[in-house]
Amino acid sequence: MADTLPDAFRQLRTLVTEDGKLKLSLDKVAMPTPGEGDIVIRVEATPINPSDLGLLVGAADLSTLKNEGSKDDPKLVANISGAGMRAMQARVGQSLGVGNEGAGTVVAAGSSDAAQALMGKKVTGLGGEFYGEYRMLNVAQVMELPEDASARDGASCFVNPLTALSFPETMRMEGHKALIHTAAASNLGQMLNKICIADGVDLVNIVRKPEQEKILRDIGAKHIVNSSSDTFMEDLIAAIAETKATLAFDAVGGGPLAGQLLTAMEAAANMGAEYSRYGSADPKHVYIYGRLDLSPTMIPPGVGMAWSAGGYLLTYFLQKIGSEGREKLRKRVMDELKTTFASHYTDEISLADALDPETLKRYDAKKTGEKFLINPTL
Numbered sequence: 001m002a003d004t005l006p007d008a009f010r011q012l013r014t015l016v017t018e019d020g021k022l023k024l025s026l027d028k029v030a031m032p033t034p035g036e037g038d039i040v041i042r043v044e045a046t047p048i049n050p051s052d053l054g055l056l057v058g059a060a061d062l063s064t065l066k067n068e069g070s071k072d073d074p075k076l077v078a079n080i081s082g083a084g085m086r087a088m089q090a091r092v093g094q095s096l097g098v099g100n101e102g103a104g105t106v107v108a109a110g111s112s113d114a115a116q117a118l119m120g121k122k123v124t125g126l127g128g129e130f131y132g133e134y135r136m137l138n139v140a141q142v143m144e145l146p147e148d149a150s151a152r153d154g155a156s157c158f159v160n161p162l163t164a165l166s167f168p169e170t171m172r173m174e175g176h177k178a179l180i181h182t183a184a185a186s187n188l189g190q191m192l193n194k195i196c197i198a199d200g201v202d203l204v205n206i207v208r209k210p211e212q213e214k215i216l217r218d219i220g221a222k223h224i225v226n227s228s229s230d231t232f233m234e235d236l237i238a239a240i241a242e243t244k245a246t247l248a249f250d251a252v253g254g255g256p257l258a259g260q261l262l263t264a265m266e267a268a269a270n271m272g273a274e275y276s277r278y279g280s281a282d283p284k285h286v287y288i289y290g291r292l293d294l295s296p297t298m299i300p301p302g303v304g305m306a307w308s309a310g311g312y313l314l315t316y317f318l319q320k321i322g323s324e325g326r327e328k329l330r331k332r333v334m335d336e337l338k339t340t341f342a343s344h345y346t347d348e349i350s351l352a353d354a355l356d357p358e359t360l361k362r363y364d365a366k367k368t369g370e371k372f373l374i375n376p377t378l
Contacts, residue, residue, distance in 0.1 A: 012132060020084075022076075026351055039109045043134060048373070059085075102124070103123065118139065167181070178246075185368050203222075203223060204239045255293045280304050350374070
């Protein structure tokens with residue numbers, strides 16, 4: 001055990017009140033004492049993922065955001081609509097820590113050999129509450145980083161890399177031959193392209209801007225479709241017909257896109273096929289794994305009868321593949337940490353910066369290709 005740690009440390013907390021307010025603050029929390037198989041990490045880098053924003057701000061109206069504290073001791077408040085309160089009712093009155101993953105140096109450890117072996121080492125972990133100066137986890141929740149890797153290198157080792165790896169694994173498990181991915185120029189999308197190129201998997205990428213097309217072409221992507229193009233549906237159908245993709249992973253969620261994917265898959269499947277009033281018999285599926293668009297998902301007629309759509313969560317996939325499957329994926333992440341799974345950050349900010357109203361609105365915009373990193377040591 002280390003004996004130089006503070007009694008308490010700063011941690012970012014989010015709270016929904018009964019009167020319809022979101023409150024964000026930096027609170028002092030007690031330093032935990034590690035159990036036999038636990039370690040305490042001094043957090044040096046932790047990314048802001050869309051899944052973190054779902055907990056951090058949820059359905060709050062950020063146009064009403066204001067700081068009722070100070071720059072060094074921020075206390076942000078925003079209004080939540082009636083519909084938003086219904087969506088967030090289960091967390092009313094609970095002060096919650098935020099931050100799915102992060103990396104840093106082990107500064108205290110329990111008595112087990114596995115915990116003691118990590119003292120002073122750089123590790124990356126998954127387990128929530130990383131938006132703070134310290135985080136205690138069990139050794140099973142962390143991976144030791146390579147000696148030449150920094151905390152910044154290892155901050156995003158779990159959510160995006162394992163999600164990207166899970167997509168082609170799910171494709172194989174469910175009997176599909178190729179993939180479609182939306183918001184494809186994101187950090188995760190770039191990782192997915194590198195995986196698919198290396199593994200020989202055909203991937204149809206959907207982006208919104210020409211500069212996003214260039215990002216993907218520069219890393220070798222072959223099938224890129226721009227959803228803002230006047231010929232979007234024609235281009236999408238052609239790409240699906242060429243790749244035989246019948247499985248899509250959609251980060252957008254709301255609006256017409258999921259329905260357009262199913263419509264295009266159905267149109268491609270019917271090319272040259274005998275007419276059936278029920279449409280193609282080929283199973284077609286869209287997994288919604290993100291909600292960049294919070295409006296309802298629209299699926300129109302014209303998708304046939306052999307289709308489905310549903311939610312996708314990495315946690316459920318990891319449970320399904322078991323410990324051996326998880327270890328195989330984690331090893332690949334470590335082996336390719338600075339290549340396939342390298343993350344690129346728009347900005348590195350402090351804990352206090354994360355609660356600056358204008359900065360928060362910037363990272364909550366969730367723009368494709370932009371990613372923020374919190375460094376609690378700043």
